[in-house]
Amino acid sequence: MIVVRTDKIKAGQILAEEVRDINGRLLLAKGHAIEDRHKRIFKIWGIPEVNLVGADHHEATSDPSMDAAMIEQTKKSVETLLCHVDPAHPAIKEIYRLAVKFRCKHNIIVEKNHLPVDNQSIPRHDREQNFLKKLQKKNLILPEIPSVVFELKQVVENPKSSAEHIARVVSRSPSLTAVLLKIVNSSFYGLPSKISTVTHAVSLIGTQEISVLALGICVLSIFKKIPKETIDMQSFLRHSLVCGLLSRVFAAHKNIPQTEQLFVSGLLHDLGRLLLYIYFPDESRHVLAHSRNRNKLLYQEEKDYLGCDHAQIGVQLMKQWQLPLILEHNVLYHHKPSEAQQSVPATIVHLADIIVNSLGIGSSGEKFVPPLDYNAWENLKLSPNSFETIIGQASHQFQALESILYA
Numbered sequence: 001m002i003v004v005r006t007d008k009i010k011a012g013q014i015l016a017e018e019v020r021d022i023n024g025r026l027l028l029a030k031g032h033a034i035e036d037r038h039k040r041i042f043k044i045w046g047i048p049e050v051n052l053v054g055a056d057h058h059e060a061t062s063d064p065s066m067d068a069a070m071i072e073q074t075k076k077s078v079e080t081l082l083c084h085v086d087p088a089h090p091a092i093k094e095i096y097r098l099a100v101k102f103r104c105k106h107n108i109i110v111e112k113n114h115l116p117v118d119n120q121s122i123p124r125h126d127r128e129q130n131f132l133k134k135l136q137k138k139n140l141i142l143p144e145i146p147s148v149v150f151e152l153k154q155v156v157e158n159p160k161s162s163a164e165h166i167a168r169v170v171s172r173s174p175s176l177t178a179v180l181l182k183i184v185n186s187s188f189y190g191l192p193s194k195i196s197t198v199t200h201a202v203s204l205i206g207t208q209e210i211s212v213l214a215l216g217i218c219v220l221s222i223f224k225k226i227p228k229e230t231i232d233m234q235s236f237l238r239h240s241l242v243c244g245l246l247s248r249v250f251a252a253h254k255n256i257p258q259t260e261q262l263f264v265s266g267l268l269h270d271l272g273r274l275l276l277y278i279y280f281p282d283e284s285r286h287v288l289a290h291s292r293n294r295n296k297l298l299y300q301e302e303k304d305y306l307g308c309d310h311a312q313i314g315v316q317l318m319k320q321w322q323l324p325l326i327l328e329h330n331v332l333y334h335h336k337p338s339e340a341q342q343s344v345p346a347t348i349v350h351l352a353d354i355i356v357n358s359l360g361i362g363s364s365g366e367k368f369v370p371p372l373d374y375n376a377w378e379n380l381k382l383s384p385n386s387f388e389t390i391i392g393q394a395s396h397q398f399q400a401l402e403s404i405l406y407a
């Protein structure tokens with residue numbers, strides 16, 4: 001038996017192990033001969049590879065585009081990024097292996113840049129000062145949240161909401177309706193027939209799921225308008241989107257029904273950093289430069305310098321916007337999930353963030369891979385062997401969603 005990438009499978013080859021989609025639904029049973037239509041199904045569901053009987057080993061593993069020097073260079077860089085985690089931990093070992101593989105394949109290099117620190121321009125802060133209080137006092141003019149978000153929140157929090165109710169709310173925003181239908185018809189869901197109305201989408205995917213998805217899209221769209229000089233928003237959105245997708249696939253893998261809730265939690269997990277970059281550019285430059293130049297974790301530097309980290313700042317904004325409590329909870333604990341009341345969803349976002357940082361898909365400003373919360377990891381009861389398939393599924397969905405959400 002050997003693992004073969006799905007784009008390399010040939011019709012007639014025999015499956016050595018069953019293939020399931022992200023919801024655990026059986027796509028093809030063990031022992032089946034693969035036909036062209038199966039290859040299409042694997043593609044729709046983002047199955048990156050399958051186990052085949054008697055496959056040619058050379059076909060499965062060789063990749064002529066990777067030369068030895070490049071692999072060695074990437075290994076060294078990834079080791080630097082992982083300097084705040086235990087390299088002997090089984091989950092980290094696997095993340096390291098996959099990060100090297102992914103970065104070599106996509107030619108992702110580690111930037112070595114030191115950021116300039118202009119001491120004259122850095123505002124002095126009392127380390128004990130509570131930045132959150134300052135944030136409240138400053139009375140920021142926050143980006144206005146569309147009224148549809150408040151209504152969507154009510155739909156999300158009311159278990160009796162009907163398909164018609166959500167369709168009525170969503171249809172008031174033609175752009176939201178269009179984006180939502182594009183997503184529903186993409187490989188994000190892999191539905192067999194075309195969905196042309198929100199009501200139909202809700203009946204297939206669920207009221208709560210569609211509402212929370214719509215809510216996430218609305219919040220994301222607010223930040224698309226931020227000027228480029230402030231922050232590399234594309235890189236930030238990429239980091240957020242992949243974290244959301246990984247969270248969603250992990251949730252499905254763990255049979256957690258609220259997959260969309262996890263998607264949106266991942267999407268918004270570093271929201272506080274956006275607030276910092278936009279409204280506190282001097283402080284942001286300081287923490288970014290100091291963390292990078294001193295090889296310190298960014299959220300630790302935030303805590304030391306501001307008295308709070310971006311997770312707390314993000315939650316303050318979410319409270320102001322009255323976003324659902326479970327989203328607040330997952331965002332607040334994404335760097336310390338073992339302290340969360342509901343540790344499993346927070347740990348999923350935590351793990352997704354660690355993986356997306358290791359792979360180097362976009363960035364929210366953190367140079368290093370944040371440390372794994374070992375207690376939370378134990379509680380999640382997940383095998384590191386599942387990471388590769390989960391990353392494959394999430395990156396396949398990323399390709400489908402990126403163009404829709406950035407349009």
Ligand SMILES: [Fe+2]
Nearest residue numbers: 269270334335
């Ligand atoms: Fe974070």
Ligand SMILES: [Fe+2]
Nearest residue numbers: 269270353364
């Ligand atoms: Fe992050």
